Amino acid sequence: MTQEEVKNIxxxxxxxxxxDEDVTDLNPAESLRDQLDLDSMDFLDIVMELRKRHKVEVPxxxxxxxxxxxxxxxxxxxxxx
Amino acid sequence: MSRYDALIxxxxxxxxACGIRxxxxxxxxxxxxxxxxxxxxxxxxQRRSRVNKEIIKFxxxxxxxxxxxKKGTKRAPLTKLLKQLRFQYNDLKLQEQSHSLxxxxxxxxxxxxxxxxxxxxxxxxxxxxxxxxxxxxNAVNEFNELDLSNSEYTSSRDVLKNxxxxxxxxxxxxxxxxxxxxxxxxxxxxxxxxxxFKSLYFEGFSRPEGGVRTIINLLETKFxxxxxxxxxxxxxxxxxxxxxxxxGLRTKKGDFFSDVIFSSAGLPETMSLIxxxxxxxxxxxxxxxxxxxxxxxxxxxxDFDATIMFYNNGPKYHYEGAKDFFDxxxxxxxxxxxxxxxxxxxxxxRITYMANYEKxxxxxxxxxxxxxxxxxxxxxxxxxxxxxxxxxxxxxxxxFTPTTIKHYTQHFRGTVYGSPQKIKNGKTPYEGLYIxxxxxxxxxxxxxxxxxxxxxxxxxxxxx
Numbered sequence: 001m002t003q004e005e006v007k008n009i010x011x012x013x014x015x016x017x018x019x020d021e022d023v024t025d026l027n028p029a030e031s032l033r034d035q036l037d038l039d040s041m042d043f044l045d046i047v048m049e050l051r052k053r054h055k056v057e058v059p060x061x062x063x064x065x066x067x068x069x070x071x072x073x074x075x076x077x078x079x080x081x
Numbered sequence: 082m083s084r085y086d087a088l089i090x091x092x093x094x095x096x097x098a099c100g101i102r103x104x105x106x107x108x109x110x111x112x113x114x115x116x117x118x119x120x121x122x123x124x125x126x127q128r129r130s131r132v133n134k135e136i137i138k139f140x141x142x143x144x145x146x147x148x149x150x151k152k153g154t155k156r157a158p159l160t161k162l163l164k165q166l167r168f169q170y171n172d173l174k175l176q177e178q179s180h181s182l183x184x185x186x187x188x189x190x191x192x193x194x195x196x197x198x199x200x201x202x203x204x205x206x207x208x209x210x211x212x213x214x215x216x217x218x219n220a221v222n223e224f225n226e227l228d229l230s231n232s233e234y235t236s237s238r239d240v241l242k243n244x245x246x247x248x249x250x251x252x253x254x255x256x257x258x259x260x261x262x263x264x265x266x267x268x269x270x271x272x273x274x275x276x277x278f279k280s281l282y283f284e285g286f287s288r289p290e291g292g293v294r295t296i297i298n299l300l301e302t303k304f305x306x307x308x309x310x311x312x313x314x315x316x317x318x319x320x321x322x323x324x325x326x327x328x329g330l331r332t333k334k335g336d337f338f339s340d341v342i343f344s345s346a347g348l349p350e351t352m353s354l355i356x357x358x359x360x361x362x363x364x365x366x367x368x369x370x371x372x373x374x375x376x377x378x379x380x381x382x383x384d385f386d387a388t389i390m391f392y393n394n395g396p397k398y399h400y401e402g403a404k405d406f407f408d409x410x411x412x413x414x415x416x417x418x419x420x421x422x423x424x425x426x427x428x429x430x431r432i433t434y435m436a437n438y439e440k441x442x443x444x445x446x447x448x449x450x451x452x453x454x455x456x457x458x459x460x461x462x463x464x465x466x467x468x469x470x471x472x473x474x475x476x477x478x479x480x481f482t483p484t485t486i487k488h489y490t491q492h493f494r495g496t497v498y499g500s501p502q503k504i505k506n507g508k509t510p511y512e513g514l515y516i517x518x519x520x521x522x523x524x525x526x527x528x529x530x531x532x533x534x535x536x537x538x539x540x541x542x543x544x545x
Contacts, residue, residue, distance in 0.1 A: 018164060
């Protein structure tokens with residue numbers, strides 16, 4: 001899977017978890033929680049959807065690696081090969 | 082043998098919400114409900130009018146959905162709930178209140194879904210207290226009531242004394258918050274005060290079009306669509322344990338096995354289902370009765386324009402288990418006609434009194450019916466005294482009492498707000514057994530749903 005595909009997977013999940021959020025102008029290097037109204041419950045849903053849709057397990061100690069869109073891509077791309 | 086990832090006792094708001102969260106992420110989950118319909122403490126029924134033969138639908142439980150916010154409001158409990166359950170705001174078809182009144186003799190405070198109205202009312206009726214009131218509001222704003230680790234009881238009255246001197250204002254502010262949620266007599270835990278203050282005064286009241294069944298149907302449909310199993314007429318007789326761990330549930334219709342169980346049955350009620358259990362839990366004292374009058378035509382706002390009136394006779398609010406069958410010194414009058422957009426062809430008034438379970442439970446059938454009639458007449462006297470004009474014909478009357486609540490919910494003593502002991506983190510002395518709903522400690526319909534969601538997330542999804 002390419003980095004672009006992984007990025008789209010993450011964005012698709014965010015749109016489903018938080019449908020009122022606009023993800024079109026996200027700064028990929030900036031924290032997702034600073035740009036979007038995501039709380040810890042939404043964050044749990046992102047992790048749960050990754051597992052449900054793509055069989056990716058993110059252990060809780062790795063949650064900080066999902067902080068920005070860039071770091072999501074960096075962390076998930078090797079796992080999703 | 083049926084094995085599940087999780088079992089849930091009770092298809093009320095919290096049980097259904099918890100079930101949805103687990104089923105959403107492919108858990109095999111089953112809800113066991115003793116009644117024939119869902120809803121628990123917030124349920125519904127119908128009766129046919131003998132006057133015009135029309136079938137009339139009734140809600141039981143709360144008069145209002147608290148926590149009203151406009152669509153898209155960030156970080157509000159209602160918004161969180163919708164996101165977590167993947168509902169659209171418009172699914173709830175919310176109808177806002179006109180306004181509500183807190184009426185103590187000749188003093189009244191009006192509040193609406195715009196908090197500025199209450200602030201203005203306080204500044205007009207209690208001018209010397211407005212600064213203290215604003216400081217209280219700031220303290221409420223800064224308090225994190227959703228912290229699950231916070232389990233120490235703090236008296237709200239003690240906290241209020243630091244901000245407000247006028248005792249009448251303290252009583253008036255407490256009145257709706259107590260009667261819409263407190264399991265304690267006279268007072269409530271400050272974290273629950275904050276939940277209630279935010280959900281009633283900051284946010285406000287609305288009602289789904291069609292009443293509480295609209296929400297129950299949404300929850301039930303979603304749960305089943307996600308593959309959850311829901312079994313009615315499956316009252317749990319025993320929680321099966323082994324070495325202080327739960328292993329399953331016993332019903333008359335068979336055993337169900339899982340090492341994760343969420344119970345919305347109430348804390349003392351849940352613990353009584355464990356054979357070897359030695360822990361004692363306090364049964365609450367607060368229970369209620371309600372008279373409902375269906376009128377031949379919708380209520381004209383010229384006659385009565387509030388959606389809910391919190392009525393009290395005298396300057397002191399006596400929030401306590403009634404000494405007699407019911408306590409006529411105070412009441413809540415709810416007129417659902419005054420939810421904006423309500424277009425039922427008839428009028429409805431609901432009058433709620435604090436009541437006494439033991440007194441009702443000791444009556445013969447005949448005495449019970451007589452007492453219900455007496456309470457109904459008393460309630461109608463009050464309604465007539467509070468309406469500007471009352472020339473409606475009653476086409477149907479109904480009254481439920483603490484024994485009715487006990488019958489349908491199995492809550493000991495017919496308690497509505499459960500035990501005074503709340504288990505914020507849901508944990509019990511038994512591994513795998515978690516308390517959700519009223520006795521976990523979030524209040525109201527929105528609170529119960531968030532309780533099911535939060536604890537379902539914590540113990541059903543995050544701990545693997």
